[in-house]
Amino acid sequence: MDFDVAVIGGGTAGYASSVILGRRGKRVAVIEKENIGGTCVNYGCVPSIFLSELSFLYSRIKEIGNYKGINISVSIDGSSFFNKRDEIVNYLSSAGENLIRSSGGEIIKGEAEILGKNEVVINGEKVTAKNIIIASGSKPNPPQIEGIENAVSEDEAVRIKKIPSSIIVIGGGVAGTEIAQIFAKLGSEVTILSRGKVLKELEEDTRKIILEALEFDGVNVIEGVVPEKIKENKVVSSKGEHEGEVIVYATGRVPSIPKGASMIGIESTRNGIIVNNKLETSIKGIYAVGDVIDKEKRVAHLAYIEAIIASLNILGSCEEMDYEGVPQVIYTDPEIGVVGDKRKVEKYVKFPYTANTRAIIRGLRDGFSLIGIDKNGTIVYSEIIGDNAEELVNLMALAIRKRLTIRDLAFSIFAHPSLSEVMLNAARDHFDLDVDIYK
Numbered sequence: 001m002d003f004d005v006a007v008i009g010g011g012t013a014g015y016a017s018s019v020i021l022g023r024r025g026k027r028v029a030v031i032e033k034e035n036i037g038g039t040c041v042n043y044g045c046v047p048s049i050f051l052s053e054l055s056f057l058y059s060r061i062k063e064i065g066n067y068k069g070i071n072i073s074v075s076i077d078g079s080s081f082f083n084k085r086d087e088i089v090n091y092l093s094s095a096g097e098n099l100i101r102s103s104g105g106e107i108i109k110g111e112a113e114i115l116g117k118n119e120v121v122i123n124g125e126k127v128t129a130k131n132i133i134i135a136s137g138s139k140p141n142p143p144q145i146e147g148i149e150n151a152v153s154e155d156e157a158v159r160i161k162k163i164p165s166s167i168i169v170i171g172g173g174v175a176g177t178e179i180a181q182i183f184a185k186l187g188s189e190v191t192i193l194s195r196g197k198v199l200k201e202l203e204e205d206t207r208k209i210i211l212e213a214l215e216f217d218g219v220n221v222i223e224g225v226v227p228e229k230i231k232e233n234k235v236v237s238s239k240g241e242h243e244g245e246v247i248v249y250a251t252g253r254v255p256s257i258p259k260g261a262s263m264i265g266i267e268s269t270r271n272g273i274i275v276n277n278k279l280e281t282s283i284k285g286i287y288a289v290g291d292v293i294d295k296e297k298r299v300a301h302l303a304y305i306e307a308i309i310a311s312l313n314i315l316g317s318c319e320e321m322d323y324e325g326v327p328q329v330i331y332t333d334p335e336i337g338v339v340g341d342k343r344k345v346e347k348y349v350k351f352p353y354t355a356n357t358r359a360i361i362r363g364l365r366d367g368f369s370l371i372g373i374d375k376n377g378t379i380v381y382s383e384i385i386g387d388n389a390e391e392l393v394n395l396m397a398l399a400i401r402k403r404l405t406i407r408d409l410a411f412s413i414f415a416h417p418s419l420s421e422v423m424l425n426a427a428r429d430h431f432d433l434d435v436d437i438y439k
């Protein structure tokens, strides 16, 4: 079988590349060993955000009832809850398959091994192509401890079929914290075992709010603990034994580099395949995109833009990746948005939700926006905790990518009353131009 482009992996990056190239007349083969949609659709963003949406809604309804003195009786119908999640996952995966096919792509099921610069083999069948895109993603990295086979990965945890009575989560990073809070809200007894501080990259003020929220939801957070082994349903650690019906590890991910890649000279580190700023590997004509490459952040929206850049380069453009201002959202309650490089920050400006008219009208809980600027006043970093942080962080991503200054933001005009004004007024406060009365 001969194609213009062979794409290894049908996740966010592979799927996007194949549709973009197919629509522009290239004959594309997408080789996928599991389901189209990859981690994001099948084990990541989609099932985990579905669970957080519903679990947060469930806890809010109970909270509102208590707060307003209304007796609301709510309960979860476990089977329809998890069936709905699977229905959405299956819908998005098959919609992805349809779009690949309707844009002219061919889906080949199986595991791809790279044989040469223009050659891939799947279940003994050879595929040749002028270009190869490696979009094979990443996989969970289990801790190397005895008994780990008794635990499930973060990917498996978000596809669980029953709400467990208790869960031990090993790992206090983004995935571990999100999973812990979801199941605590659904009624499980949850403990996080974290080697360092939970969500350690965040500013202390942000961590304080999220730790309080976890405590409010009943999550038992144990920091500075080293898991030593797992004995059936118990984690034995440096701080004692922790028992849970389900044990989850969310201890980072490693790249899934296809077999044969290093044999043909594709260079990589432990963190992924090395690419240049055009996303070409050390072998000319072979590109790599998404979680499989050596980079700082593994998120779906980065995989998507990398797919755009690599595809346009295959089509003859000369596009380069700009990694400035990649937003990340931590889908906890409250949400956290983070963007930029805090190593460049000279000064922070901060604005509380309690002084934002829209937040006051909505009766929102604690939250704030934090904007970091460098010595020239250029916006280089932002951290937002509170409702709609997932949207506000995109505003700051644009500001950082366009190298806007704090003055540009302060003299912008945002609609009133809106939550976005927590960003605007942080900037105005910097010039002593904010006149909110509630601060």
Ligand SMILES: Cc1cc2nc3c(=O)[nH]c(=O)nc-3n(C[C@H](O)[C@H](O)[C@H](O)COP(=O)(O)OP(=O)(O)OC[C@H]3O[C@@H](n4cnc5c(N)ncnc54)[C@H](O)[C@@H]3O)c2cc1C
Residues within 6 Å of the ligand: 008, 009, 010, 011, 012, 013, 014, 031, 032, 033, 034, 035, 036, 037, 038, 039, 040, 041, 043, 044, 045, 046, 048, 049, 110, 111, 112, 113, 135, 136, 137, 138, 154, 155, 158, 175, 256, 257, 258, 259, 289, 290, 291, 292, 298, 299, 300, 301, 302, 303, 331
């Ligand atoms: C629990 C969880 C929650 C997440 N939440 C978010 C979120 O909210 N927002 C966000 O932006 N990101 C989130 N992510 C990260 C996001 O899922 C990834 O960044 C994204 O899926 C990367 O896309 P990709 O195409 O590079 O890789 P993947 O989506 O992993 O796709 C790679 C595909 O390649 C296939 N494959 C691998 N090797 C081969 C081979 N040799 N032959 C054939 N096929 C192969 C795999 O089966 C897979 O389908 C989350 C991840 C997890 C685990």
